[in-house]
Amino acid sequence: MGATQTRSEHKYQDLVEKTGFSLEQITNLHKRFQHLSGNEETISKESLESIPALANNPIKKQIIGAFFDKRNQHQDEAGSFEEIGFEQFLMVMSHFRPPSLKTTEEEKEAMRKEKLRFLFNMHDTDNDGTITLAEYRTVVEELLSKSGAIGQEAAKAIADAAMLEVASTNVPHMAPDEFYEGITFEHFEQILKGLEMESRMHIRFLDMDTTTMRCGKSKS
Amino acid sequence: MAWFSPPVDNLLYRCLSVSITVWLTLLFVFTIVPAVLGVSFGIRSFYIATLLKIFEWATLRMEMGAKEKNQELYKPYTNGIIVKEPPSSLRELRGSASCLRSEPEFEMADIFYFCRRGVESIVDDEVTKRFSAQELESWNLLTRSNYNFPHISLRLAALWGLGVLVRYGILLPLRVTLAVSGISLLLVLTTLVALLPRTELRFYLSEKVHLMCYRICVRALTAIITYHNRENKPKNGGICVANHTTPIDVIILANDGCYSLVGQVHGGLMGMIQRAMVKSTPHIWFERSEVKDRHLVAKRLSDHVADKTKQPILIFPEGTCINNTSVMMFKKGSFEIECTVYPVAIKYDPRFGDAFWNSSKFGLVSYLLRMMSSWAIVCSVWYLPPMNREEGEDAVQFANRVKAAIAAQGGLVDLIWDGGLKRAKVKDAFKEEQQKLYSKVLVGDHDSRDQRSDKCSEGENDKDAAEGQ
Numbered sequence: 001m002g003a004t005q006t007r008s009e010h011k012y013q014d015l016v017e018k019t020g021f022s023l024e025q026i027t028n029l030h031k032r033f034q035h036l037s038g039n040e041e042t043i044s045k046e047s048l049e050s051i052p053a054l055a056n057n058p059i060k061k062q063i064i065g066a067f068f069d070k071r072n073q074h075q076d077e078a079g080s081f082e083e084i085g086f087e088q089f090l091m092v093m094s095h096f097r098p099p100s101l102k103t104t105e106e107e108k109e110a111m112r113k114e115k116l117r118f119l120f121n122m123h124d125t126d127n128d129g130t131i132t133l134a135e136y137r138t139v140v141e142e143l144l145s146k147s148g149a150i151g152q153e154a155a156k157a158i159a160d161a162a163m164l165e166v167a168s169t170n171v172p173h174m175a176p177d178e179f180y181e182g183i184t185f186e187h188f189e190q191i192l193k194g195l196e197m198e199s200r201m202h203i204r205f206l207d208m209d210t211t212t213m214r215c216g217k218s219k220s
Numbered sequence: 221m222a223w224f225s226p227p228v229d230n231l232l233y234r235c236l237s238v239s240i241t242v243w244l245t246l247l248f249v250f251t252i253v254p255a256v257l258g259v260s261f262g263i264r265s266f267y268i269a270t271l272l273k274i275f276e277w278a279t280l281r282m283e284m285g286a287k288e289k290n291q292e293l294y295k296p297y298t299n300g301i302i303v304k305e306p307p308s309s310l311r312e313l314r315g316s317a318s319c320l321r322s323e324p325e326f327e328m329a330d331i332f333y334f335c336r337r338g339v340e341s342i343v344d345d346e347v348t349k350r351f352s353a354q355e356l357e358s359w360n361l362l363t364r365s366n367y368n369f370p371h372i373s374l375r376l377a378a379l380w381g382l383g384v385l386v387r388y389g390i391l392l393p394l395r396v397t398l399a400v401s402g403i404s405l406l407l408v409l410t411t412l413v414a415l416l417p418r419t420e421l422r423f424y425l426s427e428k429v430h431l432m433c434y435r436i437c438v439r440a441l442t443a444i445i446t447y448h449n450r451e452n453k454p455k456n457g458g459i460c461v462a463n464h465t466t467p468i469d470v471i472i473l474a475n476d477g478c479y480s481l482v483g484q485v486h487g488g489l490m491g492m493i494q495r496a497m498v499k500s501t502p503h504i505w506f507e508r509s510e511v512k513d514r515h516l517v518a519k520r521l522s523d524h525v526a527d528k529t530k531q532p533i534l535i536f537p538e539g540t541c542i543n544n545t546s547v548m549m550f551k552k553g554s555f556e557i558e559c560t561v562y563p564v565a566i567k568y569d570p571r572f573g574d575a576f577w578n579s580s581k582f583g584l585v586s587y588l589l590r591m592m593s594s595w596a597i598v599c600s601v602w603y604l605p606p607m608n609r610e611e612g613e614d615a616v617q618f619a620n621r622v623k624a625a626i627a628a629q630g631g632l633v634d635l636i637w638d639g640g641l642k643r644a645k646v647k648d649a650f651k652e653e654q655q656k657l658y659s660k661v662l663v664g665d666h667d668s669r670d671q672r673s674d675k676c677s678e679g680e681n682d683k684d685a686a687e688g689q
Contacts, residue, residue, distance in 0.1 A: 032343055053341035058655045059331065063338035096339055119331065139331065143658055201332055203340055 015087060019094040029093060033086050042083035058143050062122045067092050071121045078127045098202040113189070115201045120188050130182030133163050251398060255435035264444050264596070268572070271595055274379070275571065281376050334658075387593045395440045395592040402436035407496045409433070414499035423529075426500035427478050434475045441468065443597040447476055452603035454479070454532040454562035457525055459554060462564040463626055464536035465544040466577045467584070468591065469566055472599060479534035480504060480524060502530050518556060525559045532562065537619065543576040544568050547627040547634055550619040560606045563622050565630035569598040602629045 012026050021029070036051075037043040048054065048064045057063065068084060070077040073091050081088065095118045097111075123131045123139055140159040141152065163183075183191075254260055409429045416422040438445070453476070454460040460479060462469060470481065482504045485494060494505055504520055524530055537550035544567065555561065568575040573594025577587050591597065604625055609618045627634035 029343070036342075048342060051341055054338055056651055056654050057334055057338045057341065058651060058658065059334050060338060060651070063335060063342075067342075093339070093343070096336070119335065122331070122335070143331065143334065143655070201336060203336065203343065 015090055018087075019090045020097055021090065021094065026090065029090060030086060033089055042085050043089070044083045059122075059139065061142065062139065065125075066118065066122050069121055071127065072118060096201060096203045116189055116192060117185070120185050130184050131188070132182035133160070136163055136183070247394070247397065251439045252401065252436060255432060255439055264442060267442075268444055268596060268598065271572065278376055278379065281373060387595070391442070391595075392589075392593050395442065398436060398440035399592070402433050402440055403493065405436065406430075406433035407492065410496045410500045422500070430474065430478055430497075430501065434471055437471050438475050441471070441591060441597050442595075443468070443472060443475075443599065445472055445475065445598075446600045448600065448602045450476075450603060452562065452605050453477055454564075454603075454606075455560075456531060457528040458532045458560040458562050458606065459521075459525065459557065460532050460534045460562045460564055461537050461550070461554065461622060461626075462534070462566055463544075463547045463630065463632065464538045464541055465566065465568060466541055466575045466587075466591075468575060468597065469536065470534065472566060472601065473534060473564065476601070478531045480531045481534055482506075482521070504533065514553060518553065521554070522557050522559075525557060541577045543578075544570075545632060547623050547630075547632050550623045552615040552619050555609070555615040555619045555622070558609070560608055561618075561622055562606050563604040563626050565602040565604065565626045565632075567600050567602075567630040567632070569600075572596040572598050575599070600630075604629055 012023055015021070015026055016023055019026075033043065036047050038047070045064055045068060048067065049060075054060050054063070065080070066072060067089065068080045068082075070079050070081060072095070073088055084092075095115055120131070121127075123135055125135055125138075137156060137159040140162070141155045250263065406429070409432075410426065413422060413426045413429055416425070460473070462473060473479065474481075478501065480501065480503050481497075483494075483506070485491060485505045485507055494503070497503055498505060502524065504524060506517065506520075521533060524533060535554045537554050538548050539551050542548055573591065573596060575591070575597055577584075582590065607618075607622055607625070609615075613621075624634050626632070
């Protein structure tokens with residue numbers, strides 16, 4: 001019993017260094033992973049799709065896709081997994097890690113770039129390095145209602161307008177027959193340069209000293 | 221050798237008969253008689269206090285053991301592992317961004333909000349958490365609620381072994397005997413009472429009989445119940461609603477008052493009990509085919525409620541068992557009937573035994589076995605002041621109001637999710653709802669733009685769609 005404990009600690013120690021989470025956070029995330037996978041080693045897309053709160057989210061498909069996307073594993077691979085293990089799960093989660101007091105400016109810059117990369121990958125589904133109009137339109141349509149106030153035509157118009165704006169800021173004098181390829185990662189970074197990402201793209205993990213709820217007046 | 225055995229046999233017989241007599245006498249004196257008369261010797265409270273001391277000692281030993289090995293004692297969470305942002309953040313997101321521009325419009329950054337919400341749901345989902353049993357801070361000597369196996373010392377293991385012996389060897393047979401006698405008494409006595417003509421006496425007697433049998437059942441489970449605010453107890457001609465954790469809820473509530481139960485007709489033992497009960501008091505049992513016909517159900521309930529001599533109806537609007545950390549969506553059917561609603565909040569103390577019935581994991585019989593082999597079932601029942609449907613309030617809003625009151629009193633979390641999600645998936649309508657909300661935010665911005673461009677262009681379908689909002 002003692003041996004297994006230390007072995008799992010070493011395994012988590014690796015992950016602590018790789019992902020930047022604390023040991024306690026990793027243990028809790030592991031528990032959540034077990035719950036999602038039904039105590040198996042890996043989770044598939046179906047396990048994530050069965051989460052009710054996620055079903056509520058308009059870009060559910062993109063978010064689930066991001067977990068299975070090889071590009072988010074920082075190993076310069078492309079394509080997608082069929083199933084992911086705990087380590088890959090953590091790697092994706094690490095994009096949402098908040099900066100601690102000890103992170104330097106450089107590290108913060110690097111984290112910001114990682115987060116932007118994550119979002120970029122979410123849009124750029126065919127991995128050609130640019131977000132084309134078609135890809136962008138797909139995301140916008142998912143975000144808006146297919147049946148409600150904004151019809152498909154309007155959604156298309158909104159996407160077109162947004163792309164046009166991006167194009168005009170990046171390629172100011174485009175000739176009439178020039179074809180705008182799409183948004184590259186550098187453009188993407190530039191568009192979102194002024195945006196304060198720190199508060200929007202991270203999840204606050206709690207400390208684990210929560211108490212259980214007790215009955216009112218139990219016994220006299 | 222032949223002459224040796226008869227004395228031994230005699231001795232054996234004598235021992236057995238003596239112990240069984242003692243056993244039954246004790247049972248009779250200490251449990252059945254008080255149950256019949258409605259008094260208590262205070263044995264159970266003493267039992268609980270002793271148990272608590274033992275549990276504290278056990279947890280302390282485990283913590284010491286963990287410290288010696290320089291490890292963390294795994295403290296499970298009950299409230300969640302992340303802090304979720306409130307849903308109003310979408311407005312704030314737009315607000316802070318739009319101050320940079322003169323006109324708010326669709327932004328690439330809007331996707332951040334949904335992205336984060338999505339990952340939050342993956343990490344910490346409210347719904348699936350409610351359907352697994354609650355986890356404890358201290359160990360109650362039941363292996364089913366322990367996750368700290370490496371930290372158990374020899375002494376603790378011995379204590380646990382002793383606990384197993386006590387629970388399965390002494391408590392379980394005792395409880396089973398009690399349960400059997402309780403149920404048989406119920407069957408016999410209600411049949412007897414049913415033979416009487418319909419008079420005041422009959423009502424009085426049937427009430428007494430029911431109460432007595434439920435008290436025996438409560439002792440059969442070693443349930444220690446504290447009732448709060450008894451002045452708000454449900455009265456005739458009303459409906460009592462409560463949160464649902466286990467089938468035992470019925471026994472807990474009926475221990476203190478007579479209710480008419482609502483349910484499907486079963487076969488076998490359950491069916492026999494149902495038929496016996498309905499002979500002396502009016503319960504509402506449905507055939508399986510009738511359950512689907514909502515109007516029929518509603519009519520029978522209204523008829524019952526309109527008759528002021530009949531007892532209040534007991535209904536569990538959640539429709540399924542929840543693990544007692546939250547209250548899920550109340551089905552509106554029972555709130556459509558025109559009458560007073562008496563909400564009741566039930567909260568179980570998980571330190572002595574987990575009362576939650578996870579019907580996908582355990583069948584009813586194994587659940588009852590688990591219940592009867594836990595230490596005890598300790599719970600609090602709060603009777604809330606009666607509520608009526610207000611002017612201009614529809615059934616759903618009324619149901620939510622009642623639900624909020626129950627959740628607030630019991631210290632439970634108030635959720636909008638449907639208990640049926642234990643088995644089914646979320647409807648697409650909810651996803652569309654989120655999409656609509658987001659598109660409203662956009663269309664609100666676009667309306668001003670469209671109106672300007674309309675002056676120059678022909679009316680188009682887009683414009684109609686946007687303005688028809």
